[in-house]
Amino acid sequence: MNLQETLEKHIKQAVADSFEVAIPSVEFQATRKEFAGDITVVVFPLLRFIKGNPVAIGEQIGNFLVDQVAEVKGFNVVKGFLNIEISDSYYLNFFNEIKDEATYGFKPISPNEKAIMVEYSSPNTNKPLHLGHIRNNLLGYSVAEILKASGKKVYKTQIINDRGIHICKSMLAWQKFGDGETPESTGLKGDKLVGNYYVKFDQEYKKEVESLVKEGVSEETAKKEAPLLLEAQAMLRKWEAGDPDVVALWEKMNGWVYEGFNETYETLGVDFDKLYYESNTYLLGKSFVEEGLKKGVFHKEDDGSVWCDLTEDGLDKKIVQRADGTAVYMTQDIGTAIQRIQDFPDVGGMVYTVGNEQDYHFKVLFLILKKLGFDWADNLYHLSYGMVDLPSGKMKSREGTVVDADDLIREMAETAGEISEELGKLDGYSEAEKQALYHTIGLGALKYFILKVDPRKRILFDPKESIDFQGNTGPFIQYTYARIQSILRKADVNLKDSVSSTGFELHEKERELLKQLQLFPETIQQAAAQHSPAVIANYTYDLVKEFNSFYQNVSILGADTANEKLFRVQLANSVANTIKNAFKVLGIEVPERM
Incomplete structure (x- = not known):
């Protein structure tokens, strides 16, 4: 029992003996520097249970403590504050x-x-x-x-x-402009090399958009129909279809990145017990869409898309499966959470460290998991954090200003x-x-x-x-x-x-x-x-x-x-x-x- 717990026990006894009242708790605070004492009892909250002058009440409790508690050597009362000397x-x-x-x-x-x-x-x-x-x-x-x-x-x-279009942008840029560069041939860390091609894609894409606009195409259409973007989208479709050449390129470039990441993690002094990859988890959760439909947690619209209506909980309607049967991020996160509990049955809660721009996403995710009946969903926490700015301003990765x-x-x-x-x-x-x-x-x-x-x-x-x-x-x-x-x-x-x-x-x-x-x-x-x-x-x-x-x-x-x-x-x-x-x-x- 620590000092505060010891004192609380005796103060409750003092109040019971002196005033014949049971109090639920005692409020403590640090003693102010100008007064003698090591810990202070705030007497004012006790006035809800005891009628009388707060100074007199403090004096009575203080005398009881000096008599009954070996750790207490003295006290003083200042207005409604009992300062205890240990x-x-x-x-x-x-x-x-x-x-x-x-x-x-x-x-x-x-x-x-x-x-x-x-x-x-x-x-x-x-x-x-x-x-x-x-x-x-x-x-x-x-x-x-x-x-x-x-x-x-x-x-x-x-x-x-x-996985996704961003990864395909780096892959396509390396394929077109890389001339076979590798981390070994350039002396660059693998994540740096791949990141350079993400920036290169953006530079070349902007040139194409500008060229189309000069030809009379609207900017909105040019952004959607720039040849590089269309090629990146085609590459993503090939990856999803398991095209061997695209998958091989993806594995090679991701391998470079992982080596670079691991070096940074080691320098930073952080580690992990288990890694999950979106390429393995993006289809997870689809089976739970069926489960949610059976339980009435989800409903299907006329176009075949599946939604969760959270309006009665103060949120909005959230899509969990598109009309074409493909998963969205929410579906994936539902499936990944469930998969983790299956992988680690002794886990009873999770903490997600994600920026505050995702606050709403996690409110929805946690609520859906509760509605699906998982008791561990009560122990999910979004460790939401704010951005980091520099004196020079905001960072933008695609422009290479991070x-x-x-x-x-x-x-x-x-x-x-x-x-x-x-x-x-x-x-x-x-x-x-x-x-x-x-x-x-x-x-x-x-x-x-x-x-x-x-x-x-x-x-x-x-x-x-x-x-x-x-x-x-x-x-x-x-x-x-x-x-x-x-x-x-x-x-x-x-x-x-x-x-x-x-x-x-x-x-x-x-x-x-x-x-x-x-x-x-x-x-x-x-x-x-x-x-x-x-x-x-x-x-x-x-x-x-x-x-x-x-x-x-x-x-x-x-x-x-x-x-x-x-x-x-x-x-x-x-x-x-x-x-x-x-x-x-x-x-x-x-x-x-x-």
């Missing part, structure tokens, strides 16, 4: 329980709970990964790790969009190097050590900048701002971790030794730091419930601020007694472990020195 022994007992826990804050995976599948990345194979994909990958990976840390079994997956993921990661490392050199912090490092550190700092800056923002919000990403060594940034937190490692190397103490609590009195900065450490397990659970890495990121920044305030106000290695020194070194070590654990679920590495 004993040093309570904090020392807490610290002794957690100081040797390498995975403090993480719950073991419960074997009895259903697993969760988290989908993220899900790129198209006609272009390399870009800045938008980076936000998607970082969010999905981090949420999966946070859920795991909260005690859930997690599977990470993606569905690769490897911010390439690999280029951005490399530039972040270069910027980290420039700033580190300016600060002169790397004396005695070999060139290889410097490059590895620049990569750690640059990638940490990128990840933290993106993850510290609520997923639903749009981000303006500024690379320079993200690599600041001061403020709410990844490098600032990494530097604090490295500073603690430096203290530990100089400390000359045994971290396993026990601190004597006899005559021991906590400095207020020590107490504040312990209070912040105590919040970490609860923060993990909160972040998991909200599917928000921002909760962890901002907790870590607050922890680091508390540590730096402690470091500036209290001498660690120059403590008055060996006992105090041992405690402070152990406290610094626990802070470092918690930073490392928090950054682990964000997918960020921490350097041992900087």
Whole structure:
């Protein structure tokens, strides 16, 4: 039972004994800095159950707690707020329980709970990964790790969009203009090479449209009848018919892309347990259209198309099968969700990491799955996120103006190097050590900048701002971790030794730091419930601020007694472990020195 639960139990008892009333809950908040106390009870909500003066009620509860609860050493009441002071022994007992826990804050995976599948990345194979994909990958990976840390079994997956007209555009452009180029012959990553031909298609297509318009064809007709587009559409039909030459070209070019993607994923530090391919899943779901028709969830129009009427649920009518019998994206997503549960029977819920332009799609998908009678449909979550903008403006992949993921990661490392050199912090490092550190700092800056923002919000990403060594940034937190490692190397103490609590009195900065450490397990659970890495990121920044305030106000290695020194070194070590654990679920590495 944690402190809040202990206090709530005794406060309910105090109210029952003193006022003969049962209260459902107690509202707590952090004590304001200007008042003495460690935790505050808000008395005002109790006035619904107890008649009287809030100050008098607070005094009565406070006296009860001092008499009955060993952890409470004093209190004060300010208007309707009961500020409770907690004993040093309570904090020392807490610290002794957690100081040797390498995975403090993480719950073991419960074997009895259903697993969760988290989908993220899900790129198209006609272009390399870009800045938008980076936000998607970082969010999905981090949420999966946070859920795991909260005690859930997690599977990470993606569905690769490897079919359709966009893929055929890249294939056709390479066939026409590529002259047999390969990743080996050009030295380009495969996803970059294929992406270049997607851009090439658009350039040549625009030329054809322009030429047709000059010949007197309307722009609308020219866009539909440009020869290149007609050829790409014909290629798609051949692919769907299983034409061996088209399928062979598709397999070759997709193979190039997958190799490129895997390289980027490895650099970014994300991974997957299971891959799904749209080429295998686009026909899934059609059998469930029949099932839905039998159950009355769907209905057939006169032209043969099949629809789901969701107007009574505040949504609209949604097509699930065209008149010609072909599936739409919704049908495919229904089938893929069901297939995943069949593949992983222990999965009881799914998280879809997809941009907020698809909010409506997922409302419809989840509702249809519920109507089809799948109980796990109650545990589906759309991790909706906003776009990432750059100071220079919006990205457009077909025009070749996207911010390439690999280029951005490399530039972040270069910027980290420039700033580190300016600060002169790397004396005695070999060139290889410097490059590895620049990569750690640059990638940490990128990840933290993106993850510290609520997923639903749009981000303006500024690379320079993200690599600041001061403020709410990844490098600032990494530097604090490295500073603690430096203290530990100089400390000359045994971290396993026990601190004597006899005559021991906590400095207020020590107490504040312990209070912040105590919040970490609860923060993990909160972040998991909200599917928000921002909760962890901002907790870590607050922890680091508390540590730096402690470091500036209290001498660690120059403590008055060996006992105090041992405690402070152990406290610094626990802070470092918690930073490392928090950054682990964000997918960020921490350097041992900087």
